Amino acid sequence: MRTVELAQGHLSDIFAFTVPLAFEKTFVSLVAHFTDNDTLGGTAPTVFIRAGLDDPTPVDEGPLSVDIHGSGGAPVARANLRRSTTDGDTFFVSITHTKSAGPWKLQIRNNESEPLRFNGFIANDEHATKRPWPEFSALGRLVFDANAVHSRQILVRNVGVSALSFKDKAxxxxxxxxSKIVISKVPDPIPSHHTGIIEMTSEPLAEVATRQTSTFDHLFTIDDALQLDRRVTYLVDPPLLPRTRCRENDGCREYVRNFDLFPPDFTPDFSCVTCGHFPEDHGLPPAPPFDPFPPFPP
Incomplete structure (x- = not known):
């Protein structure tokens, strides 16, 4: 898949593609995205196709095919561009190769008055270009509070051609x-151009002594043979243990049972903010190591 954002009248970069000798056709699917959960249905783009050293040939929307000429000037292929009958912002280009030629190159021009984002799929099998494609919002850093159940959401866009279905379940x-984070809700199949919400719930995480961020990945399973672009990376900040503080009158002569919470960068380690001692100096357990997702017990 290729993605490009184009203002009115602007041309994309040139994309090269290969045509294996055994294949007589090349198929391109173009999805023009305007805004989430909306379609524009405006003017179709122009696709420029070039074979060898000849000038690029513009292919516009219409029922007729145009000739694509090779380096010697003779026709080497025919191409047409048609709009989807079910989605006014999806376009299909079909190239029928009549002679061996190349190299092949393709370029897109946005003819609409609005800026559009184009996602393109190209293959020698038409079905392979009509696939879903998830685009996840950045989940970023998950900051957890002590002894609390948290809910989080991920926005997912379907920037592909066909409906996007998840095999993950609640x-x-x-x-x-x-992991103590579970998926609590998965969206129904998401049509092209549309968005859905994945919800997660987390059990309380173990408290840690100092701010420690860990990075994790999750691979969603989607209803697509290639299973591409389905990884979500996120950061976890577990809750902080309260920082110890000596009693004002007793100091270090007594075990500390009072706790105050200070900003994580107040001291570089888990220590008493009054005397600087560590927890074990006050008769408390040492600071536990950070492991927000400990292994299951045997």
């Missing part, structure tokens, strides 16, 4: 084995 773990 109750599945989100992240690595032992």
């Amino acid at each position: 109750g599945d773990r989100f992240g690595p084995a032992g």
